Amino acid sequence: MKDLAQKLLCIISENLSLPPSYIQEAVGEVFQNITISYYSPCPQPDLALGLQSHSDMGAITLLIQDDVGGLEVLKDGMWIPVPALRDGILVILADQTEIITNGRYKSSVHRAVVNAEHARLSVATFYDPSKSRKICTAPACE
Ligand SMILES: O=C(O)CCC(=O)C(=O)O
Numbered sequence: 001m002k003d004l005a006q007k008l009l010c011i012i013s014e015n016l017s018l019p020p021s022y023i024q025e026a027v028g029e030v031f032q033n034i035t036i037s038y039y040s041p042c043p044q045p046d047l048a049l050g051l052q053s054h055s056d057m058g059a060i061t062l063l064i065q066d067d068v069g070g071l072e073v074l075k076d077g078m079w080i081p082v083p084a085l086r087d088g089i090l091v092i093l094a095d096q097t098e099i100i101t102n103g104r105y106k107s108s109v110h111r112a113v114v115n116a117e118h119a120r121l122s123v124a125t126f127y128d129p130s131k132s133r134k135i136c137t138a139p140a141c142e
């Protein structure tokens with residue numbers, strides 16, 4: 001997962017005409033955190049959220065999940081359900097990449113809803129800078 005995150009950050013850097021390792025170097029020492037989320041079925045899903053609206057604080061998040069579905073992204077003020085891809089890896093861009101690219105790549109605001117019948121499992125791997133790392137916009141993106 002770390003290799004994939006780094007490859008994706010290289011592609012983003014290159015797409016902005018930055019050196020391929022630019023974002024990786026800007027992030028510095030990587031802290032790869034993992035969250036395993038289990039969402040149990042909820043008898044009244046309209047009254048509950050599995051995970052509240054947020055954006056991820058790191059550079060990039062890779063998410064694997066079962067085929068139940070429940071992730072939603074905020075686009076133009078509307079919550080859009082993300083199709084569940086059991087064999088796929090979902091890429092969620094996060095806050096530090098938005099800062100480094102000056103918003104050319106946006107951090108995705110997302111949440112998880114629950115449903116009445118099925119439990120859901122997801123595994124998120126976060127590619128995060130250290131808490132003391134100063135992150136700033138790439139001069140080429142200013
Ligand atoms: O479970 C999900 O689909 C989303 C998990 C998530 O957004 C997170 O852990 O930050």
Ligand SMILES: [Fe+2]
Binds near residue numbers: 056061
């Ligand atoms: Fe998240």
